[in-house]
Amino acid sequence: MLTLNINHKIIKVDVPEDMPLLWVLRDVLGLMGTKYGCGIGECGACTVHLDGEAVRSCNLPVGLIGERSVITIEGIADDPIAQKILDAWITHQPTQCGYCQPGQIMTAISLLKKNENPSNEEIEREMSGHICRCGTYQRVKEAIKDAAGEVEE
Ligand code: FES
Ligand code: FES
Structure with a gap:
């Protein structure tokens, strides 16, 4: 079980640590705004913020995120x-x-x-x-x- 900080909420997910963050967002949490394009970090469709930095989520293992904050397109409304x-x-x-x-x-x-x-x-x-x-x-x-x-x- 991993604990993630996504769109200002603490969320627990039961997924393998090597699952790409994009899969967790779309397939586990139903956050479909972040898109799957190439799957190899080349197109930018899957970009989210990790502690405010734009990063590709398709090749980022969710187990490497730790306590860092993830913001998706669904989480920007108050910014x-x-x-x-x-x-x-x-x-x-x-x-x-x-x-x-x-x-x-x-x-x-x-x-x-x-x-x-x-x-x-x-x-x-x-x-x-x-x-x-x-x-x-x-x-x-x-x-x-x-x-x-x-x-x-
Ligand atoms: S889906 Fe293309 S960079 Fe992630
Ligand atoms: S791929 Fe259609 S608006 Fe960019």
Whole structure:
């Protein structure tokens, strides 16, 4: 039995320690907002926050998490920086099919938490690990610049 801190709640789960966190979130806890894309840490669809850092959950064994806090897309509602990102997403409408978007949003939030005024290059570097088959990269960048309080040129 493992004890996890997920979305500000202490939860016990009876799973093998080597089960990837993504499986625990989706299949055990029913938190379906975090997506399965590649399963090998290459696409970003499964991104969550671990103590505030954006991490891939598809290749993170749940037994390695310990007491660190996990936040998924379902757990961001009360976060003011997340709210800025969500407002900018509504304004700039990057979402097409939507599959990659929860992961992109989680990385965008963690970026603004550590750097409230990122340059274009910093945004591109941070978001470069996210693959979007719908090609929303430019609008995602515009939304992040807007959330950071900058006028997109
Ligand atoms: S599903 Fe985790 S990085 Fe692609
Ligand atoms: S919006 Fe469709 S994969 Fe990104």
